[in-house]
Ligand code: ADP
Ligand code: ZN
């Protein structure tokens with residue numbers, strides 16, 4: 001393919017080399033062989049550092065002239081035929097690096113599925129062994145992507161043909177064939193091209209006089225048969241060829257459909273309720289007119305927000321645009337994904353953490369090739385390579401999982417706003433319990449608020465009963481179940497109705513304590529007690545993964561009176577079995593849902609009425625819609641309230657409101673019982689009345705008094721080191737430095753030890769800067785980011801977190 005653009009002689013490359021990161025790209029010379037093909041957004045292999053080791057990176061800029069006088073190093077190789085990052089992605093990375101105080105490379109990498117990331121490799125060694133492929137080539141091909149190996153034996157026309165196949169996404173399997181003269185030939189093959197095309201390729205190869213042509217031809221033909229008749233290729237063919245070093249199977253690109261198994265019946269849009277209609281009518285004109293408006297869709301649980309999303313998506317599709325919809329956690333909301341797929345079928349791509357790397361890559365490519373117009377996914381899906389976006393939706397916008405807790409520490413809502421502005425499209429933030437930041441912006445008119453205060457079924461919200469556990473505790477021996485709770489469960493079991501029980505596990509787990517001396521078994525690496533796991537019969541640290549056996553006697557005083565305390569889901573399950581021997585109980589927590597698809601299976605089972613009680617942690621609070629559930633019980637409402645976090649009231653309110661919404665979704669009336677030690681706390685009171693407005697007012701007052709978000713912005717600096725002294729020294733140094741540049745209006749909290757001082761053998765200190773407007777702060781923190789590389793070399797790690805969600 002001829003292009004009219006002049007050849008590119010120099011490129012700016014951002015490389016992936018840990019500890020050598022900078023937001024300044026390096027300039028490389030482009031050898032003539034690449035100068036017509038190299039493009040911004042491609043991955044390249046370049047020599048780097050003193051030893052000129054070969055590393056991978058992204059081209060972020062091209063130019064015909066370079067200003068520098070010294071000799072520039074040359075690009076070693078291209079990894080892609082077409083860019084993996086488009087113009088939007090490169091701009092977004094640039095913005096994100098600045099906004100979140102991150103290295104550009106971490107932003108670029110985060111936006112891509114793992115198989116398309118630049119990999120940091122040790123020096124790539126080229127071996128002379130004729131049976132092995134040069135590692136440098138293998139490195140290129142392991143990426144499963146555009147393959148363009150330059151070999152004299154591949155004629156230009158063949159290459160063009162192969163490249164076309166590749167571009168069209170028809171590339172399925174690539175073989176590298178090496179003949180005795182160590183000349184490598186790449187063969188691209190694709191199932192959809194069928195036998196004729198394969199034969200054509202085989203003939204072309206034959207013309208090129210590769211020594212193994214008969215073998216290759218035989219293979220191609222059997223492969224054609226394989227794809228057409230489902231006959232496997234004789235394994236011996238491969239083994240033999242590989243043994244000779246003639247052939248290496250390196251890449252496979254066949255779509256895997258993670259939802260192949262599920263049958264989803266198509267759904268038709270229902271008649272909208274007046275509330276829904278009003279919402280749709282407010283949003284859809286902004287899709288048509290390319291208006292960059294942010295909406296807060298605040299609707300109680302069961303008010304039909306999802307249907308509003310679906311109709312907005314339909315509107316975008318009708319206009320030939322695409323739609324991006326984010327959910328907090330797909331495994332927990334299978335019903336949501338099903339509803340989107342039922343409406344839009346094959347146009348939907350799904351991106352979530354339960355997919356294998358290959359499956360994620362496949363979905364990514366389908367999106368990139370415009371084969372999927374609707375994307376549903378979790379946090380990282382916000383980077384889906386959609387073109388021409390007509391609407392972005394973030395469901396349950398208040399969820400903590402939308403913030404990434406490693407570099408780049410971005411919040412999905414911020415990225416969504418950026419992309420919505422880029423595409424001139426609206427953004428919907430949906431929630432029954434919006435974060436205070438979002439709600440405050442709607443209050444101010446920055447966002448447009450849309451309220452849906454009524455449930456679809458016309459039913460009121462379920463009745464909520466608070467049980468004061470301080471009184472209960474005096475009357476009953478049961479640690480976990482109050483008498484009203486036991487009674488209510490009994491009644492449901494008699495009527496064959498279902499029960500959802502939630503155990504709020506945050507900061508609440510079973511630990512081992514000696515009754516003689518009070519010794520608590522702690523992790524040797526972290527400042528935290530180990531958690532007892534009865535299913536695997538050992539003690540685990542939830543921070544670092546440390547595991548040890550359950551001791552039979554106290555390691556401190558040797559007493560045998562050592563037993564576990566606290567309420568884990570396992571212990572509650574045992575207690576349930578004792579209280580209600582006839583009940584069928586399903587447990588849903590991190591331990592029972594580790595396997596792929598385990599969430600879905602548990603929920604399916606519960607939905608099919610194969611169990612009476614679903615017992616679980618926070619994960620059961622989300623999105624479930626089971627008509628036969630008439631009782632929701634919260635066993636410990638307030639464990640999160642005591643956490644040292646300014647959002648603990650907000651989180652408690654949100655969680656209780658959300659879980660209460662699971663009761664009485666259909667015709668039968670629902671009851672919610674909340675057990676608490678703080679029945680008078682406003683978060684619990686307001687949640688029990690489902691009174692968001694009241695909660696919002698009270699909490700905003702507190703935030704104002706305390707100088708918290710949304711009244712103040714905040715940035716948290718965390719320093720960690722192997723010794724307490726080193727970490728403390730550095731944080732105090734930073735404290736002094738930052739004081740110099742801040743205005744008197746800013747407030748500093750700390751320096752102070754983190755709530756858990758020691759994690760994974762490192763000590764943590766933090767400093768929080770609260771401010772309204774600090775013109776010098778950004779530059780200070782950008783410099784700190786660059787300096788952090790030096791600190792890192794001295795064993796000190798610095799983390800800068802804008803708008804931290806936990807502190
Ligand atoms: P939310 O997301 O606000 O909690 P949902 O979108 O899950 O609420 O809606 C609750 C229930 O009402 C779902 O079972 C949904 O299928 C149903 N539903 C939504 N809109 C309508 C409608 N216009 N007519 C009939 N049923 C509806
Ligand atoms: Zn630990």
Ligand code: ZN
Pocket residue numbers: 514515516517518519554555556557558559
């Ligand atoms: Zn002891």
